[in-house]
Amino acid sequence: MSKFGPLAELLVDLRSVKDIEKEVQDFTRSIGIDAFSLGYVDPTKGGPIFLSNHPEIQFDEPGIYDEDPVSVLIRAADPKPFYWGEHTYKNHKRLFEIGCAHGIRSGLIVPVRPDGRKKNGRRMMISLDCDRPLDGTPQQITDRLAALNTFTLGLTGVVVALFDNRAELDIRLDNIEKDILKLIIARTPIHNIPYVLRPHRGHDVVKAKLASAAQKLGVTNAYTAAYLARQVGLIT
Incomplete structure (x- = not known):
C-alpha cells in the first residue's frame, strides 16, 4: 500500500460507485491479484450493492452456499479476515472442484459487519480471487491479508457514508x-x-x-x- 500513500488520502475523494470500483481494482493489483468482488447490503435499505471485475459465477448446485465452508466463514456472527484454498475444502473436495472449474482456486476475503452482531445489520465483504494457489510464503500471504483488512475497514466507512442516509x-x-x-x-x-x-x-x-x-x-x-x-x- 505504500505506493498509494496514506489510506486517508486515497479514500477521501471517493464519491461514486465508479470511484470505489477503481480504487478497489487498483488496490487489488497492488498486492498482485487481479480479480475482486465487493458486496454491501443494508437490509433496511433494499437490495445489495455488488461490484466485480470478473463475470458472475452461477453455481447450479442446490444448497451449495449452505454447505460451502467459505460461505460459512463469511456469514459468521463475528467474521474474521481469512485466506482460503484447497486446505479449506479438505472435507468438501467436490465443492473445491466446482470452484476450480470456474477458475477460482484460492483467495483472500475480509467480511465486515459494521453494526457488530446486530441481527439484520449491515454487511460488507471484499473478496480477492485467484485461478491458482496464492503466491508467496505464509508470512507474505498474512501480510497481504492484513493490508486488505485495513483497506476494507476504511472503505467500509466510505461505503456507509455514500449509500446510507446518515442524516x-x-x-x-x-x-x-x-x-x-x-x-x-x-x-x-x-x-x-x-x-x-x-x-x-x-x-x-x-x-x-x-x-x-x-x-x-x-x-x-x-x-x-x-x-x-x-x-x-x-x-x-
Missing part, C-alpha cells in the same frame, strides 16, 4: 472523540494514542471514547468509524 443518525462527537479519530486517520497505532493526545489520556479513556464514537456513528470498528467521520465531514 438519520444523531451524531454529536465530542472534541476528544474527534481528536482520537483524527489520530487514527493519521495512522497512529491505537495503543500509542493515549501518549499522543494533548493532554494525555489513559488507555481506558481512549477505549471508552472509541466505543462511544463508533456507537454514535452506527458502527463497531474504530477504523470504520474514523473514515466514516472523515467522509461525512465530522473531522478534517
Whole structure:
C-alpha cells in the first residue's frame, strides 16, 4: 500500500460507485491479484450493492452456499479476515472442484459487519480471487491479508457514508472523540494514542471514547468509524 500513500488520502475523494470500483481494482493489483468482488447490503435499505471485475459465477448446485465452508466463514456472527484454498475444502473436495472449474482456486476475503452482531445489520465483504494457489510464503500471504483488512475497514466507512442516509443518525462527537479519530486517520497505532493526545489520556479513556464514537456513528470498528467521520465531514 505504500505506493498509494496514506489510506486517508486515497479514500477521501471517493464519491461514486465508479470511484470505489477503481480504487478497489487498483488496490487489488497492488498486492498482485487481479480479480475482486465487493458486496454491501443494508437490509433496511433494499437490495445489495455488488461490484466485480470478473463475470458472475452461477453455481447450479442446490444448497451449495449452505454447505460451502467459505460461505460459512463469511456469514459468521463475528467474521474474521481469512485466506482460503484447497486446505479449506479438505472435507468438501467436490465443492473445491466446482470452484476450480470456474477458475477460482484460492483467495483472500475480509467480511465486515459494521453494526457488530446486530441481527439484520449491515454487511460488507471484499473478496480477492485467484485461478491458482496464492503466491508467496505464509508470512507474505498474512501480510497481504492484513493490508486488505485495513483497506476494507476504511472503505467500509466510505461505503456507509455514500449509500446510507446518515442524516438519520444523531451524531454529536465530542472534541476528544474527534481528536482520537483524527489520530487514527493519521495512522497512529491505537495503543500509542493515549501518549499522543494533548493532554494525555489513559488507555481506558481512549477505549471508552472509541466505543462511544463508533456507537454514535452506527458502527463497531474504530477504523470504520474514523473514515466514516472523515467522509461525512465530522473531522478534517
